[in-house]
Amino acid sequence: MQPNLTDKILELIRRTSSSLPKDIEDRLRAAVEKEEPGSAARGAMETIVKNIELSREKSTPICQDTGTPIFYVHYPEGWSTRRLREQIRAAMAESTAKSYMRPNAVDAIYDQNSGNNLGGDDFPTIHFEEVDADQPLVIELMLKGGGCENVGRQYSLPANDLGAGRDLAGVRKVVLDAVQKAQGQGCAPGVLGVAIGGDRGTSYAKSKEVLFDKVGTRNENPELAALEERLTEEANQLGIGPMGFGGKTTVIDTKITGLHRLPASYFVTVSYMCWAYRRRKMTVTGDDVTYD
Amino acid sequence: MKSVTTPISDETIRDLRVGEPVLLNGIMVTGRDAAHKWMIETFVKKTKEPKGDDLQVYDALKNLLNGSVIYHCGPVVAKDAQGEYRFLAAGPTTSIREEPYQADVMKHFNTKGVIGKGGMGAKTLRGCQEVPFVYFHAVGGAASFIAQSVVKVHGVYKMEFGVPEALWVIEVKDFPVVVTMDSQGGSQHAIVEESSKKVLDDLLAKPY
Numbered sequence: 001m002q003p004n005l006t007d008k009i010l011e012l013i014r015r016t017s018s019s020l021p022k023d024i025e026d027r028l029r030a031a032v033e034k035e036e037p038g039s040a041a042r043g044a045m046e047t048i049v050k051n052i053e054l055s056r057e058k059s060t061p062i063c064q065d066t067g068t069p070i071f072y073v074h075y076p077e078g079w080s081t082r083r084l085r086e087q088i089r090a091a092m093a094e095s096t097a098k099s100y101m102r103p104n105a106v107d108a109i110y111d112q113n114s115g116n117n118l119g120g121d122d123f124p125t126i127h128f129e130e131v132d133a134d135q136p137l138v139i140e141l142m143l144k145g146g147g148c149e150n151v152g153r154q155y156s157l158p159a160n161d162l163g164a165g166r167d168l169a170g171v172r173k174v175v176l177d178a179v180q181k182a183q184g185q186g187c188a189p190g191v192l193g194v195a196i197g198g199d200r201g202t203s204y205a206k207s208k209e210v211l212f213d214k215v216g217t218r219n220e221n222p223e224l225a226a227l228e229e230r231l232t233e234e235a236n237q238l239g240i241g242p243m244g245f246g247g248k249t250t251v252i253d254t255k256i257t258g259l260h261r262l263p264a265s266y267f268v269t270v271s272y273m274c275w276a277y278r279r280r281k282m283t284v285t286g287d288d289v290t291y292d
Numbered sequence: 293m294k295s296v297t298t299p300i301s302d303e304t305i306r307d308l309r310v311g312e313p314v315l316l317n318g319i320m321v322t323g324r325d326a327a328h329k330w331m332i333e334t335f336v337k338k339t340k341e342p343k344g345d346d347l348q349v350y351d352a353l354k355n356l357l358n359g360s361v362i363y364h365c366g367p368v369v370a371k372d373a374q375g376e377y378r379f380l381a382a383g384p385t386t387s388i389r390e391e392p393y394q395a396d397v398m399k400h401f402n403t404k405g406v407i408g409k410g411g412m413g414a415k416t417l418r419g420c421q422e423v424p425f426v427y428f429h430a431v432g433g434a435a436s437f438i439a440q441s442v443v444k445v446h447g448v449y450k451m452e453f454g455v456p457e458a459l460w461v462i463e464v465k466d467f468p469v470v471v472t473m474d475s476q477g478g479s480q481h482a483i484v485e486e487s488s489k490k491v492l493d494d495l496l497a498k499p500y
Binding site (some may be wrong): 101146163171176246 | 311313326339353366367368369370380381382383386388395409410411429431432433434435436437438439440453454455456457468470472480481483484485487489491492495496500
């Protein structure tokens, strides 16, 4: 009999909303010192670090935009995904009542906020992936704010205005264009998730999926790994800086992934993740639940 | 650091310059996408008939916004056992979405400041000079930190827009912001956009 995990999922949501993962926090702390003392960019980074500490201490949302909740559930063979979905949805409504989450689901046709972060079949977004029966249940959650979601972009190559052809040289050009167009509006410093290929839908989904990995992990393809590092470095040359105030750190990290495409299509999709990079994971092995 | 308290005079506004850090104090009103669209359609352009409590809210807003500040914010709010509201998380939302409306709203209500993030465009910058008003940039995402500056929630209008979109009347103390668009035509956002575009063009011209 599969356990009722509603309370454990509620705790996953609380942690995700109020406490940034260590890999992100370390990068943000390191970025403070890079900005000129007394500059607006330095002030913004100092405030960001204070806010991270305060949110964790008080268990309040890091950002008032608690974002689109995106769940990836890796469930052992034999588990009921219907029950897991019900438990995730119950935890989502409860987390909203407890103010871990802002009521964020608005019916786009009738302009009505549902008030509990549940809306239709697609809010919250839940992806299920079956694993072997002897594996633990793993639930990953990302909360992606609307400001950064709005500055994400998709390019269909060739993009002649940028001189971007259907190769990695072209990918580099459109990604840099996306960062320049975003300015500070995605709450820089951000992290870039880049998907090359797919159709429009799968390309967007993949560009977010890649953001579940820790910052600093590189693509196993050496050419893509080099491009990831080069893009981060060149994006920072743009000088947009924290909040777009002008400064040294615009992008903390870049992640690139590929997927198969049609001969006719060559999409490059850039998902921009704000500095409030809320991403957590829970692992359930028997009665034991751990969070990281 | 300079401290500015609402209601704000035109002289105070004209003295503020891009890059200046400011601590804001006093009463202000939150408003974002639904609120701006509603204010423009119902009271400024009058393309929609007022309905429900629209006219009573309008009377209240005329007083509240005169000389005050609109904060682009959709907060996380808790209600305590006594029924009092409290802001738990209250950072700025992206302002550029209000670009079609902002200057007209500010002019209509004689409002002296906007707080948001990401900056605004040419129409708003012209409005800054005409009304006059300034754009105050708060740190995006710093929601728990900024919520500490909100010392009291005085009330809320248009709850039917939903919690994030409602107009919350709040009192703030030492709310830290930076002026990024001033009443003399200065815009930090225009400067960074132009300089980053030059760098981008150079980078795009480089061989792979």
